[in-house]
Amino acid sequence: MFDFIRKPFGYEPILTKEDLKKPKEKKGERPNNSKDVLLRIWRLVDEQRALLIAVLVLVAISSGLSILGPYLVGHIVDEYIVAGRFGGFGRMVVLLIAVYAGLSVAMYLQSFWMIGISQRAVYKMRTGLFSHFQQLPVKFFDRRQHGELMSRMTNDIENVSQTLNNSFIQVFSSVLTLVGTVAVMLSLSPLLTVLTMTIIPLMFAAVRWITKRTGRLYKAQQRAVGELNGMIEESISGQRIVKAFSQEDRVMDEFTEKSERLRRTGFWALTYAGFIPKVMNFLNNGAFAVVAGIGGILALTGDGLVTIGTIVIFTEYARQFTRPLNDLANQFNTVLSAIAGAERVFAIMDEKPERDDAKGHADTVLKGEVEFRNVAFGYGEGDYTVEEVSFRVRPGEAAAFVGATGAGKTTVMQLLARFYDANEGQILIDGIPITELPRKTLRSQTAFVLQDPFLFEASVMDNIRYGRLDATDEEVIEAAKEANAHDFIMKLEDGYETVLSADGGEISQGQKQLLSIARALVADPVLLLLDEATSSIDTVTEMKIQEALERLMEGRTSFIIAHRLNTVRKADLIFVMQDGRLAESGKQEELIGSGGLYDQMLKGAEL
Structure with missing residues (x-):
């Protein structure tokens, strides 16, 4: 329709069909x-x-x-x-x-x-x-x-x-x-x-x-x-x-x-x-x-x-x-x-909001027993990202997921947090199908410590308190101490009142991670999801983080994703993911020396 338009005065490019093309209608x-x-x-x-x-x-x-x-x-x-x-x-x-x-x-x-x-x-x-x-x-x-x-x-x-x-x-x-x-x-x-x-x-x-x-x-x-x-x-x-x-x-x-x-x-x-x-x-x-x-x-x-x-x-x-x-x-x-x-x-x-059809169990206090029964899921149409995944984790146990990148470890976490719902199979928490638990009930009793923690442009105190908004200053400070974050916070210009810039650009990656752990401690969750929490951290800081994580996981059902196998040695259960499936699982001592995937990964890490 605009082909008749030419360069006026010899400099203005014509309007192309690419400029006027209609965007593809997104699903939904x-x-x-x-x-x-x-x-x-x-x-x-x-x-x-x-x-x-x-x-x-x-x-x-x-x-x-x-x-x-x-x-x-x-x-x-x-x-x-x-x-x-x-x-x-x-x-x-x-x-x-x-x-x-x-x-x-x-x-x-x-x-x-x-x-x-x-x-x-x-x-x-x-x-x-x-x-x-x-x-x-x-x-x-x-x-x-x-x-x-x-x-x-x-x-x-x-x-x-x-x-x-x-x-x-x-x-x-x-x-x-x-x-x-x-x-x-x-x-x-x-x-x-x-x-x-x-x-x-x-x-x-x-x-x-x-x-x-x-x-x-x-x-x-x-x-x-x-x-x-x-x-x-x-x-x-x-x-x-x-x-x-x-x-x-x-x-x-x-x-x-x-x-x-x-x-x-x-x-x-x-x-x-x-x-x-x-x-x-x-x-x-x-x-x-x-x-x-x-x-x-x-x-x-x-x-x-x-x-x-x-x-x-x-x-x-x-x-x-x-x-x-x-x-x-x-x-x-x-x-x-x-x-x-x-x-x-x-x-x-007009986009459909996140549906939460669950009406009951709104006041349920979770114990932390998690079970996957033949769960399969794919992010889009086509092949599943994970399939036939079945396991059970008892309250207070720490379960570690290891495997190559793309094996489906993070997907399991996404399903457990109900960011996505499984296409097939069933996920149960304390014997209750996860789809029958209101998302707010589930997530209010779940905490996340991610590989790249996100911090808001707010004070250190408010960033930690984000885990539980009604936490007192004393509870925030106690959580920071347990997370080994108190010492570096006190060295900041205004201590706990120091306002961080967007995503905490003025503190190190390890310090961000310690604040993230303190935030999770304040939340006092039943379920704890750790996704590469010690990745890209120096050895000294890693020791502090490991110590803080041990305090955080104590008495809580924890799910740990880690490529560095030394971070999962104290886990109660090891789940090895391969190509979206659960290749092997068991206790640490059962898998070591078995000649299986986990044993091979450990020997490779030692080399």
């Missing part, structure tokens, strides 16, 4: 149409109906006053200036001033109140989207760029905000002004009215041609913004990897490509949208010339059909007639941009 996403999107936005605005009615009343008043003003000017010209009599002239001037003063007050109030309405509606949309994020399953975030999701929260909602702030009043006011202006014009001179309205077919055709193109361009622009934000967030988060592998040039090339796509779509969206005021001004001036020329001829003929005051009114109304049309055309483009943003927001809000 229900596409919206413009009518549905507008109705959903309207429902948010209509919740403040009383204030909205007040705004609409003020819009009607301001539209009426804007029509009355030029009429009074023409009346003054005919009845006072042309007639040469000035009795009552002062009163008419005062009335004219009052009309325009009232117009200013009405426009200010309607704008002030409408901003309040729109901001509350956008606030509800933003909080609704963020709240829905919290209800979506982990798999939703696994398959999407986080920066792209952030773009929906910020850029797309901001587009809706700008439209509600400006376009709602403008559209309603333009319609009222247009209807009122035409009515007054017809009452004054049907002939001049018909001449003025000859521009409407041309105006309609021009606007239709433009908006037909800008609609797709605005959607492509919003999509390009989301993709660019996603790429930026990903590259910044992975900056260490980028530098470690000297991939700065490749990242820059990717950024340039996505930025260029955004530039192209933004350029053509604004270029087409910019045609509207140019076309409108041209047609407006044409209508003005027709009214002034033909109206002047009719006034000179002296047949009384048209007076000089009528021409004055019509020259003003000719502009006032095209201005609302111009505003409607411009606002239509703005609304298209807002629809494109709102459509992306509602697509997320």
